Amino acid sequence: MLKRGAFAAVSAAVLVTSALTAPARADDAPLPLPLLPHVPFYPTTTVAPSATPEPLAVRNAPVNPRYSFGGRTSTLDDFLARSSTLGYLVLRGGTIVDERYFAGYDAASRFNSWSVGKSITATAVGAAVADGRIASVADPVTKYVPELRGTGYDGVAIRDLLQMASGHKYDETDYANPFKGSTFTTIRMVLGASLTSQAREAERDVPPGTRWNYDSMNTFVLGWLVAKATGTPLSTYVREKIWQPAGMQSPMLMGRDYQGSDIGYCCYHATVRDFARFGLLYLRDGRAGGRQVIPSGWNNDSTRATAPYLQPHHLTPAAPDSAENAYGYGYQWWLGDQGDYAAIGILGQFVYISPRRDVVIVKTSQDLNSELHMAEALPAFRAVADAVAAR
Numbered sequence: 001m002l003k004r005g006a007f008a009a010v011s012a013a014v015l016v017t018s019a020l021t022a023p024a025r026a027d028d029a030p031l032p033l034p035l036l037p038h039v040p041f042y043p044t045t046t047v048a049p050s051a052t053p054e055p056l057a058v059r060n061a062p063v064n065p066r067y068s069f070g071g072r073t074s075t076l077d078d079f080l081a082r083s084s085t086l087g088y089l090v091l092r093g094g095t096i097v098d099e100r101y102f103a104g105y106d107a108a109s110r111f112n113s114w115s116v117g118k119s120i121t122a123t124a125v126g127a128a129v130a131d132g133r134i135a136s137v138a139d140p141v142t143k144y145v146p147e148l149r150g151t152g153y154d155g156v157a158i159r160d161l162l163q164m165a166s167g168h169k170y171d172e173t174d175y176a177n178p179f180k181g182s183t184f185t186t187i188r189m190v191l192g193a194s195l196t197s198q199a200r201e202a203e204r205d206v207p208p209g210t211r212w213n214y215d216s217m218n219t220f221v222l223g224w225l226v227a228k229a230t231g232t233p234l235s236t237y238v239r240e241k242i243w244q245p246a247g248m249q250s251p252m253l254m255g256r257d258y259q260g261s262d263i264g265y266c267c268y269h270a271t272v273r274d275f276a277r278f279g280l281l282y283l284r285d286g287r288a289g290g291r292q293v294i295p296s297g298w299n300n301d302s303t304r305a306t307a308p309y310l311q312p313h314h315l316t317p318a319a320p321d322s323a324e325n326a327y328g329y330g331y332q333w334w335l336g337d338q339g340d341y342a343a344i345g346i347l348g349q350f351v352y353i354s355p356r357r358d359v360v361i362v363k364t365s366q367d368l369n370s371e372l373h374m375a376e377a378l379p380a381f382r383a384v385a386d387a388v389a390a391r
Helices: 004-020 076-082 114-130 158-162 181-190 195-199 216-230 234-243 272-283 296-302 370-389
Strands: 044-047 066-069 072-075 085-092 095-101 252-255 268-270 341-345 349-354 359-365
Touching: 044 234, 066 370, 072 076, 076 085, 076 370, 085 272, 085 370, 095 272, 095 370, 114 158, 114 216, 114 234, 114 268, 114 272, 114 296, 114 341, 114 349, 158 216, 181 195, 181 216, 195 216, 216 234, 234 252, 272 349, 272 359, 341 370, 349 370, 359 370
Parallel strands: none
Antiparallel strands: 044 252, 066 072, 085 095, 085 359, 252 268, 341 349, 349 359
C-alpha cells in the first residue's frame, strides 16, 4: 500500500519530469501540477464504452453495520470516513443498493484503478486464452515475448506471472522508497524509460513457481504478452473483449508509457459504476448482456489459491496478523477464506466480490494509511454483504 513518502516520491518525479521535458508525443496532455492521485501523470488512451450499457437498477437503502477488527468494534460509516473514501457503491446482483460520493466527486468522476487494474489485465489474458491466441497458461512467457529470452523471465510460465510467482528479483515491500518496486518503475517510466526496457532488465531471484512475491512488473509483462499474442495493443484488446462486451457505460482512460506500451499494472481510469460492472462480470461467472464474455472456467481458476504459498493465512499484506484480515492469491486477485475475493490498489481502491452473498462493493479512496485499511476492509465489507443479504 502507498505511504506518504511514496506519494511524495512520485510527485517529485512528475515535477522533475516537467522540468526536464520528458519524451512526449504531439497528442500527449501536459503533466498536471501538483500531482493528484486520480489524475493521469502519463499519456492515456481512451477506451470507448459499450453501445448497450449493462443496466444497473437503483434502490438505494444504505446499511451501516458494525464489525470487529483489531480488538475494537467499528461501523461502516466510520471506516469510510477514516479511510478517506471518495466513491463507494454496493451492488446486490445487478441492483445498486448504496452509492455515495465525497469531496466533490460524483457518478461521472473517473478514478485511477491503481493495482485494481492488475485484475483487469489478468482478465485480458483469460480472453486471449479463450480466443486461442494464448494456447495455455503453462506456456513460457518467451513463447510470446521472445524479447525476454536471456532475462530473469526466461523459463517463467504465464501462470507464474498470474500468481506473482515469477521468481523475478523485485522488492515491492516499501512504497516509501523511491528506488524500489513499482514506485521506482513508475518514476523511471515518467522520466522516459520504457517499461519494455525495464522488463528486459529482470534478474532471477528464486526458481519460478516456488514463492509468492508481489511484483508489478509481472503484470506489465502480462499486458505486453497479450499485445504480442493478439497483435493488438492491450488497450484495444481490453476494449474489444472486456470493456464493451461487459457493458461499460463511460469511456475509460488507460495509461501508457512514452513509448506507447500500456502500463497494465495500474492506471485504468474509470467510474465507480463501471468498476462495479467489472465486479459484476465475475459475480455472474463471466456473463454480461446475455453472453459469455470470459470463460467461466477462467473465473474459477482466477479466484482459487492452487499452491501452498498462495493460500489464505500465508499472505497477510497488513497488520495485525489474524484470520480476520488474511488474504490468499489467485490470478491477480486477493482471496478471502470465505469464497470472497477482491481487486485491491494503493490509496484504498477496492472491487470486492462475495459470490455467497451476491454482492459487489467498490471503494475508491485517497487514503495515505491504506496499508492498514486494506486489512480492515475485509471484515468491513463482509459485514456489509451480510447486512445487505439479510434484508
